[in-house]
Structures are given as structure tokens and as C-alpha cells.
Amino acid sequence: MTDLHTDGNGVAGLLEEILAVEVTTMVRKCQSCGDRQPIAAHRAYRGAGVVLRCPSCGDVAVRIGVHAEAVTVEWRGTYAIAQTGSGSP
Known part of the structure; x- marks a missing residue:
């Protein structure tokens, strides 16, 4: 393995930093309609699990x-997470 190629252990610190955030403030770009909305604006449906849907078009954003x-957890779309740490991968 090299500096540019590693396994998941090599980026564990970065993943911990990314995933330890206030999730409701993450902004999702919908892969269907292109709208950008914070997770808090998405509609949540409960049943056998939880499904979050885009508030604009209803596309599935997250399945839990x-x-x-x-x-x-299945994440769909692109998510922007505000950086509060060093910001360097």
C-alpha cells in the first residue's frame, strides 16, 4: 500500500471526524431533482425501518x-458536511 492507496483503516480518523457531526445540518443534494436541503427538512417515514425523502421531489435520501x-444505513445523493476540524484528509 502507498500514501495514495490504503485500506479503510488508513482513513478511520477522517471517517470518525466526518460522522461525528450534527446530522440534521448536513445538506443533501438530491440525485433526482438537484435540490439542496438540510436533512432536517427531509420527510421521515417510519415502518419496518426509517426512510427519509427529499422534501422537493420525494426521492429516497436515506434508508435505516x-x-x-x-x-x-443506505445514503443516496451527495451530502455536504460543514467542517469544524482541521479540514485536512
């Missing part, structure tokens, strides 16, 4: 399944 041994 809670299981006995884990939580599964």
Missing part, C-alpha cells in the same frame, strides 16, 4: 434498518 446486532 435497526436490527438486533447492527444498524444498516
